[in-house]
Amino acid sequence: MxxxxxxxxxxxxxxxxxxxxxxxxxxxxxxxxxxxxxxxxxxxxxxxxxxxxxxxxxxxxSKDDLLYAGVKYSYGLIDQHVEQRLAESEGSPREVMLAILTVLVGEEPVVRDAIRVNIAFAARTQNEPRIQDLLTSGDDEIVNLCTQVLAQAQRDGRLSSDLDPVTEAQLLFGLATGLGTQVAVYGRSADQAIDVLTYHLRRLGITS
CATH class of the missing domain: 1.10.10.60 (Homeodomain-like)
Structure with a gap:
């Protein structure tokens, strides 16, 4: 033994x-x-x-590898919250879009922290393509999803035929990320930001 x-x-x-x-x-x-x-x-x-x-x-x-790992972790935190929202949604393109945009606005404290960290990295790593690519990964997919939802709203007669779904999708994504920055960095109320996002979505014929 x-x-x-x-x-x-x-x-x-x-x-x-x-x-x-x-x-x-x-x-x-x-x-x-x-x-x-x-x-x-x-x-x-x-x-x-x-x-x-x-x-x-x-x-x-190297320190670059260390920083990249930190960015990846930060990106993963936001992704986790998106996945949680998606698990609670119906799974339709509209519900998926609403879930993602709501997370990007920074309603959750940990997401606000992640947004601040991402902004810090973005400002200081402009000459690091690997980090910049990670920070923007998924953006095109979100815009494409918004375009799909808005195009459907237009076909259903809820979005004015005068509006371009592609451009409106880019504006919508910019609004959500801009509101997220205001909430995370400048202390704007998350509830107020959600109200602004919801108001704009209603104008586009998308109701929550």
Whole structure:
């Protein structure tokens, strides 16, 4: 029995690489959210993640890789809330569009934090195509979805034939993200932002 215990103690512990990477990425996000992008360093991230600086370097070869992981984590937070809203919706294009736009307005505190972090990254990583691509990934799909819903509203006679669904979809997406920035950065009331979005949707023949 004693020999068996000694043998077991020699078995190396299995390390979940993705779990460790996710933990460090979350730490990057918290550092940026709490202290700003300038506060991101090997030491600050290691301290926040409660790991050694050597472990951070082991999983992320450069600061750019570390920042990318933080952006990806932030993007994932917003995506999680979109998925939650979609699970509560009927699944129609209109319901999906409403769910996404409502999240983008920043109704949830964690989404507001993610929006602030994303803005910080966007402002400081304009020469980093990989990060910029991640920050804008999914935007075209959202605009295309809005176009589809508005085109259907036009066919149903609820949207004026004088309006262009493609342009209106771009305006709608810009309104939602702009309201989200006002809520997350400038302290505008989320309820007020939702009211503005709802008002505009009604003008376009889309009711919630």
């Amino acid at each position: 004693h020999s068996h215990c000694n043998t077991m103690s020699l078995v190396p512990k299995i390390v979940n690489v993705e779990e460790h990477r996710a933990r460090i990425a979350a730490a990057v996000w918290r550092v940026v959210s709490d202290r700003g992008l300038d506060a991101v360093s090997l030491r600050s991230v290691a301290s926040e993640a409660k790991v050694s600086m050597g472990q951070v370097q082991h999983y992320f070869a």
